Amino acid sequence: MAGFSMRPCGDFRTTYRQDTRIYDTTFIRNAAILGIIAVALIPFVLDGYYVNLFIQISYFAIAALGLNILVGFTGQISLGHAAFFGFGAFASAWINNTTGIPVLLSIPLAGLMTAAVGMLFGLPAARIKGLYLAIATLAAQFILEDFFARAEWFTGGSYGAAANPINVFGYEILDDFSFFYVSLFFLVVMYLLGTNLMRTRDGRAFVAVRDHYLSAEIMGINLTKYRLMSFAISSFYAGVGGAMYGHYLGFVSAEGFTILLSIQFLGMIIIGGLGSVKGTLMGTVFMVLLPEVMESGVSALSVFEWASSTAVTDGLAYIKEMAIGLAIILFLIFEPDGLAHRWQQIRAYWKLYPFSY
């Protein structure tokens, strides 16, 4: 079946190999490769504003994928993802500043450090689940935020920490143009890792824990081990995303990692689709673009009297926040399976067009 470029209209898979393939057909695989090449051309075609947006999307998308592995695939709820994201940013800056390990290496190391912290706060998950776990991770968010403000040796306290730019074989990456490729590299690698994780035994164990944890336990899956592992992997992703964020901005301050960011991460995976790697990316794009669209929408409406009044222009930050809340609510009510599900429907529609039923 390997040579087929069309998808059969049904499930005719006969081996596990076929069942766990990432790309159903060679056409999709080629399209994905072409898509990455097309994205790689963005800095040559579009201006700096879009390059900056892409970089934002890439580090948020990496962290959001981690959250989706935890929430969407393993079914554990975390309200403290932003704290782990922040921990990664501080950890990478700290490793690089104190030991002199090159930044490119300190980013995954920061990820590992964050994974250890994530496992520590995931420990209650061995005993509790659902709502109780959500509240425990909420506490983790506040405790870590307090830690950022207090631990001056690690984070620089209220002054924040300076993060050096990424250095690839003696070439310093200072501008958006070259950072774009670093972030694209990390994005592709982390997403490939994430997709492949779901094809392994561990990935299937996560899904089993989510779907029915008692059955999973009876089938021989060690619940504590897999819950902790999920927390560790999720925090690893958050740490890597956070480290990229820190080295991109060049400065990490303790204020940026509030509960609102945690909620935004959750919003990304809910809007994108829980339990979907592709959906995570879509949701992140949505969440990053939403405030930008709101802003340009308001400035486009400013020809009208009511929209150019100070109430609207001064309240723009609040309007953006309201839009985030509203997007989450509307998606949960009208499209609980997220953009990934919508995308499937659109594809199914066009596949059978004009004879769809």
Place this chain on the structure above:
Amino acid sequence: MNFELLFQLLLNGLIVGTLYGVVAMCFVLIYKSTQIVNFAQGEFLLIGAWVCYAFLVEMSLPFWLGFLFTLLFMMAFGIILQMVVLRPMIGEPIISVIMVTIGLSIFFQAATKWIFGATTATYPQVFETRSVNLLGMQIETAYIMSFVISLFIMAGFYWFFKYSKLGLAMRATAFDQQVAQSLGISVKTVFAMSWAISALVSGIAGIVIGMVNGVSSALSVIGIKVFPAVILGGLDSIVGAIVGGVIIGLLENTAEFVDGQYLNWGNLFSIAPFYVLIIILCIKPYGLFGTKDIERI
């Protein structure tokens, strides 16, 4: 040891703790009857306080009238919220339910900041005297009033659930929805009413705290402080909510005392409840009075 300060702080803790207890009670009310975890409880306080402020200051109504209008507004607000947003969520997985209330919480927080501004506003003076002398200590009148109001609300809750018809219907629904429905109780009404009562009482708590501390978006922090209280008391126990609230209030002020006298960390009092929360979740997840989930395969 500075005993006078400690005593003063403990008294503060008791008063603040009863307020936490009241808010926690509202939270438990919603959880018990509709199985929804309300992360927007703090925003109810915020909205109640701001609406009352708008009635009193911008429309300059007398206090009792503004207060009454606020209560009516909060009641309608709770019912509409339940009907429009929460009703479609019945039967959805827990993550969706949590996220909807979180979405509501950031929406209303941003909305109140947009409409009323981000600065702290104060109510017009309601009481003649600012503070009274009790057992050799100066206590603000507003504090005493808040304590009395909290006790009144608790007594009201007790009467409501023990004797009123609607309260009995709500208890029946919390016990078993299907049985309640088959006995002719409108579960829809019960759901709507539990949100209405919760919003109303939270609104009162918001006004009371607003009188003491002024109205600002900081009020919604109470909605977060409620979590340690309800987890300590047990998620589905109203008595537990009150006890948990009082304990968290006392704990906060004890932490402030220890911090101020010995440690000088600066903000131990705001973070201590969360350490306690994690410890409770690790050793006794169902709290002091909560019912333990028993799962059958």
